[in-house]
Amino acid sequence: MQEAGITISNSDLKRLLACANGDAALLYLYLAAGNEPELAGQALRMPKTRIDLATASLRQLGLCAQEEPKHLAPAEAPSYTEEDVTREYRTNPEFPSMVGEAQRRLGRLLSTEEIKILLSIYRYLGLPPEVISILINYCIQRGRGRGQTRMPSIRSIEKEAYRWADLGIDTMEEAAVYMQSQLQVQANVGKIQHMFGIEGRKLTPGEEKLISTWLSWGFGEREIQKAYEKTCMNTGGLKWPYLNSILKSWHEQGLLTLEKIEAGDRMPEKAARSPAKPGYNVQHHDDDLSDIQRAAIRRMLQNGEG
Structure with missing residues (x-):
């Protein structure tokens, strides 16, 4: 070495x-x-x-160069026939075993059209059976994490398969690591959603993307909670653009831990000492605030008095 x-x-x-x-x-x-x-x-x-x-x-983690993605398009995939499926069953013992594993995980028999889609994932995308098994399991676990009770459709599995092919995920090791990391991100997004008091509805794609971006920057729950409290204090509630601007600023300054963030907050800020002008980022109707937002503001006030 x-x-x-x-x-x-x-x-x-x-x-x-x-x-x-x-x-x-x-x-x-x-x-x-x-x-x-x-x-x-x-x-x-x-x-x-x-x-x-x-x-x-x-x-x-983005710390190692990846191979050039394939960028295969569904429109360019060959149209597999029943004869193709029959031939694959007859000449390739690996394929019927893979179909059986898919049916076992999904808890039902697959139609001929669905088996054609599996054949396309296997042949056109070139994903090996062990990767397809992890792919199906990932789609199932992702759906459960989102509160879905039904098993994923073969079409949704196919869509995710194209994403994996574009990312160059074609080994069992890469598939296992990707599945683990994505499910962990999903769990962390759920924790942030609960922290924000968003209950009874799903996050919009834009909201979920913002939270995922913050997590990818290296922020944890404590840092995001700090930004959320500042947002509630300054705007009277959860304002996504304002919250994102805080975290983006910290990210650009390299303030990725709560300790560094609080050290930066202790520096004199003229703007923070200036009296707020009516109508500017001030919530005048406390009845519009949720209990979680009131608690966030109380914590900020207590920290300020300390």
């Missing part, structure tokens, strides 16, 4: 720590030192399966 100094940015370090994956951290340091990827297993004394999982984790 080469001897060289290694510099790790704060954002990369935060991602590695949040990942809590020792193999991924070791591989990151090995590659950052300019060593050959092909020799990583030998140098780090890891079997290929562990190297593959560590590589997949780094790719999901």
